[in-house]
Amino acid sequence: MAKAKTYSDNQVTGREGEALVKARIHSMGFAFNPADSMEAGIDGTLEIRDPVTHAATGKTIAVQVKTTKSGSYTRETGTSLEYLCEPEDVDYWRNWTIPVIVVMVRLSDGSMYWKSVREAGDPDGRRLTVDKTLDAFDATAVNALADLAVDTDRFGVWMPPLRGGEPLHLNLLRIELPTTVFMAASPFRNGREARAELLRHDPSPPDEWVLRNDTLVAFRDPRASSLRHIVDADTVEEMPTETFAFPDDEAEEHQFIKLLGRTMRTQLDGSLCFDKDQRAYYFPPAPMGIAVTYTYQSLKQGASSGVVAVYKDKKDDTKIHFVRHHAFVPRFWRIGDAWYLSVQPTFVFTRDGTRPDRFGSERLAKKRQLEKNGAILGQFLMWRHFFCGLGAKPFDDLFEATPAAGAIRFRPVEAVQAPRAVPERQWKTRDPASRTSGQEEFQV
CATH class of the missing domain: 3.40.1350.10 (Trna Endonuclease; Chain: A, domain 1)
Known part of the structure; x- marks a missing residue:
């Protein structure tokens, strides 16, 4: 068969x-x-x-x-x-x-x-x-x-x-410029020579100025500070900011960007530190300790985050393994007839809150591999609150409602509605060194 x-x-x-x-x-x-x-x-x-x-x-x-x-x-x-x-x-x-x-x-x-x-x-x-x-x-x-x-x-x-559309939050802040800018002739050929002269008269001279083609430009009257030593006082002119802020010449535009950066750095002095290697501003350690928690306004509610976090040695919790500082890398953009600051969130790592961590670059690379859009959005919202003072008390706002003469202010940019949405699983992230599980570090 x-x-x-x-x-x-x-x-x-x-x-x-x-x-x-x-x-x-x-x-x-x-x-x-x-x-x-x-x-x-x-x-x-x-x-x-x-x-x-x-x-x-x-x-x-x-x-x-x-x-x-x-x-x-x-x-x-x-x-x-x-x-x-x-x-x-x-x-x-x-x-x-x-x-x-x-x-x-x-x-x-x-x-x-x-x-x-x-x-x-x-x-x-x-x-x-x-x-x-x-x-x-x-x-x-x-x-x-x-x-x-x-x-x-x-x-x-x-x-x-x-999925259906959702709002896209651009990592941009609109800059409100001072209404006027001061220009004056200078006997010095470049900023290096002028700074050397300034230091002869002032151990901590103003930094928010630029010098090009024998002309000094600043948002504040140079005659009211030690800058008077590097200009011809009789040539000082106060002009509308637009005359210098929107040039056709690329080199002049770079000079204005430099002026914006120096002005912002002066306003941030005492509130943030600056890391030269990453070109990033970061939160300093607490005056009487290290860890710092910052309260901010998320998209839906008040929130807080450990912007300076201490990570202890796993074998000996009396020793600090490293300290992580929330930071951002700034960049200035001219879009049409307006100037914007782009805020790129990042981290700076130190050994004890002050000294650089020799493994900082490796920790940063690992952190970037794990982070998704949701966490980055949360960090940007925190920095936006920091700059714009959204919901902050008057003494918490670095850039006062009535800014001092020559100061710049920042305003939030409205979200753009996108026709499509980012998949939810792509927004998930966890802190690679966090001892909590399943908890998002930032609220959005």
Whole structure:
């Protein structure tokens, strides 16, 4: 009697898992195109479909389905699990020119989880660590899958996430300039010679001035300070700021940027420190200690953050391992007929609140790798409150409501409404050295 043809249990289980994944993908609003019988480790492709126009986008993700009837995954808990991929699969996936995801299906409870093979852990790129909440393969994965389909091999090509629009907060502050600027002839050829002369008369001379082509420019009257020693007093003129703030000559524009930077530095003196290596301003340690907490206004409510945080040695908590200071790198931009300050949040690391940390660059690099947009937005909101005094008491506002003569002020810039939103999972971040778990460092 001839032996009957059979289908193995593994074949049936695999097909059942693929059918469930196909149905789930279609329920998300995407298209699933199964591979033909000649597949070597990819069961099909998921194509992003525009939810509004229903248009096929051509943005695809390769899908490999791994199905099991029942049982526990490796190191499975109520919140996470691990999946170990076969070495030959990993080698094959790495050669694909589009993203590859693994979808894990368990028939006994109908659970489905997914992970991009790019997120496989070291040392051999085989281990996928799954968060059961963040990595569930259901409607909550729509935005992350769309984000994964971003074309990264060509500059400027972007497949937007599929949630509705949201406000985008530009890291810009509008600068309110003084109404007038002072110009005067100087006998000195450059700033170095003029500063040397200033120091002969004043051990701490004013810094908010620039000198070019034998002309000194300042927001304050040079005759009212030691600057009178480096100008011809009879040539001092008070002119509208616009005459100097918006030149056609690039070199003159750079001079105005320098004047803005020196004026801001003078106003920040005593409130922030300056790190020359990073060109960043940062919060100094507390006068009677080190740690500092700053209270600010987030988008929705009052909030606070440890802007100077002390991290103790894990083996000896009487010793300081390092100190982290919140900081920002400034840059001035002329946009149309207005000037803006861009605030790029960053961190400065010290050994004890004052002395530089020799491992600071490594700590900063690690911090930047882990931070996402949500944390950066929170830091910017804190700096915006610092500069603009939003909701601050009068004595907390560095840039007073009625500024002193020659001072500059900063105003917030309205958010821009974007047609698409950033996937929520891309906004998650945690402090790499924090002892708390699951807590966002900043409120937005």
